[in-house]
Amino acid sequence: MSTERLEKKKTIDLRKKHIGPSCKIFFSHDPIKIMQAKGQYMYDEKGRRYLDCINNVAHVGHCHPDVVKAGAQQMELLNTNSRFLHDNLVLYAQRLQDTLPDKLSVCYFVNSGSEANDLALRLAWQYTGHKDVITLENAYHGHVSSLIDISPYKFQHSSDAEHNQSVHVAPSPDVYRGKYRADHPDPATAYADEVKDMIQGVHEKGGKIAAFIAESLQSCGGQIIPPPGYFQQVAEHVRKAGGIFIADEVQVGFGRVGTHFWAFQLQGEDFVPDIVTMGKPIGNGHPMSCVVTTKEVAEAFLSSGMEYFNTFGGNPVSCAIGMAVLDVIVKEDLQGNALRVGRHLSSLLEKLKEKHPLVGDIRGQGLFSGVELVKDRLKLTPATAEAQEVIYRLKEQYILLSADGPHRNVLKLKPPMCFSVEDADLVVEKIDQILTEIEEALGLKLHNGSSVENESSKRKLPAEENGHQCLTGIAHNRGSGQGVQQTKRLKT
Numbered sequence: 001m002s003t004e005r006l007e008k009k010k011t012i013d014l015r016k017k018h019i020g021p022s023c024k025i026f027f028s029h030d031p032i033k034i035m036q037a038k039g040q041y042m043y044d045e046k047g048r049r050y051l052d053c054i055n056n057v058a059h060v061g062h063c064h065p066d067v068v069k070a071g072a073q074q075m076e077l078l079n080t081n082s083r084f085l086h087d088n089l090v091l092y093a094q095r096l097q098d099t100l101p102d103k104l105s106v107c108y109f110v111n112s113g114s115e116a117n118d119l120a121l122r123l124a125w126q127y128t129g130h131k132d133v134i135t136l137e138n139a140y141h142g143h144v145s146s147l148i149d150i151s152p153y154k155f156q157h158s159s160d161a162e163h164n165q166s167v168h169v170a171p172s173p174d175v176y177r178g179k180y181r182a183d184h185p186d187p188a189t190a191y192a193d194e195v196k197d198m199i200q201g202v203h204e205k206g207g208k209i210a211a212f213i214a215e216s217l218q219s220c221g222g223q224i225i226p227p228p229g230y231f232q233q234v235a236e237h238v239r240k241a242g243g244i245f246i247a248d249e250v251q252v253g254f255g256r257v258g259t260h261f262w263a264f265q266l267q268g269e270d271f272v273p274d275i276v277t278m279g280k281p282i283g284n285g286h287p288m289s290c291v292v293t294t295k296e297v298a299e300a301f302l303s304s305g306m307e308y309f310n311t312f313g314g315n316p317v318s319c320a321i322g323m324a325v326l327d328v329i330v331k332e333d334l335q336g337n338a339l340r341v342g343r344h345l346s347s348l349l350e351k352l353k354e355k356h357p358l359v360g361d362i363r364g365q366g367l368f369s370g371v372e373l374v375k376d377r378l379k380l381t382p383a384t385a386e387a388q389e390v391i392y393r394l395k396e397q398y399i400l401l402s403a404d405g406p407h408r409n410v411l412k413l414k415p416p417m418c419f420s421v422e423d424a425d426l427v428v429e430k431i432d433q434i435l436t437e438i439e440e441a442l443g444l445k446l447h448n449g450s451s452v453e454n455e456s457s458k459r460k461l462p463a464e465e466n467g468h469q470c471l472t473g474i475a476h477n478r479g480s481g482q483g484v485q486q487t488k489r490l491k492t
């Protein structure tokens, strides 16, 4: 076990003093100090083991020895920029291309998901000569200025909103809570028609569409799985308007969905984006990312006459690491594992839904799952505070999970890909216990299998807008001593 250099309190004090206060920390009243990690486990300063259900960056497992070795060996030899010829760069580009449809053949290596999406926008603007971008409700695509503009997840709640007039927000293709739901005869067409109408509106105002950008499965947006056929239809409308389709695979790529290597492939073989952006899992924690596009788009970018240079993008160490990640995915059949464990997890979660009134929806693909908690299955009232309670109580049992989505009421599972059937059993068993206790405390019961009867329907469960507030009702039911503690710990 690695040794602690500072006492936890000192680490907290120094962080408060020197680290920007908007850099949020998990569980702020009692943050976790992680010293070491391996596979799907993280260890704190006391050697306590946490089951990691949220770190999709540590894709092939934390500190995978093959990845560490590949990076260290290359670092001993050489690390420099891509202005020199190096085999790692071209071999890695070729390896990535092998996982993609043929026409996506040209790579730009960059350093973060944000850099990848920012470059994707530049490519789209240059290729099309147009400016307008369509993004989805609740989307998050990165932290740089150009991406905050296309990330309603960030800007939709901000009060000083002077939003970029060339950005247009289409409805999220959410068939549970969205505008067109599972009972709609053709939600894919209905959502795609929204984009078509939006394009027409842009044209009427003299704008021209450069790109439609979407995560292949929305993650921060609430683990949303778009209905099959939606992307094909959107791509048709967007291309007809002279724009291109950018698939953001920063969260969901590299085999996580189990059946396919890329999540956009879930839409069907007839769908190929014009640009794919990659990040997080690509380097298993090493900061690297990539934009892959077509020859035509890359040539148009060249024609601007501006050189593209990136000091660190595509350096030999990053490429060695990227190749090791691809090797481990194959060697350990992690895509297959995502499929098998993902199916097992889904069936366990479905049973939770049958049992617990708070569980409104279960959705997912492979090791990318969402459990949407609602206080009322008919009205879909988000159970935001309850979701926070689940997260906190799991942490006390050494399981790391998070809640996201516009109402912060969707429990997100996106663990390292070595997550096992036993890990799935454990996390679902704990969620089951916690939900049982919360429902007992709230007097919630399943009624006729679908609606939820709340015996204390007048009791309000206040939640701050960000969803990180106390569960007053539960705390009162448990006794005042616990209530105080509850109030404190639910502030993240």
Ligand SMILES: Cc1ncc(COP(=O)(O)O)c(C=O)c1O
Binding pocket: 112, 113, 114, 115, 117, 140, 141, 142, 143, 215, 219, 220, 248, 250, 251, 279, 280
């Ligand atoms: C879908 C998506 N795209 C892009 C990004 C930005 O990536 P990064 O934080 O590496 O800049 C994120 C980060 O969370 C993301 O979730």
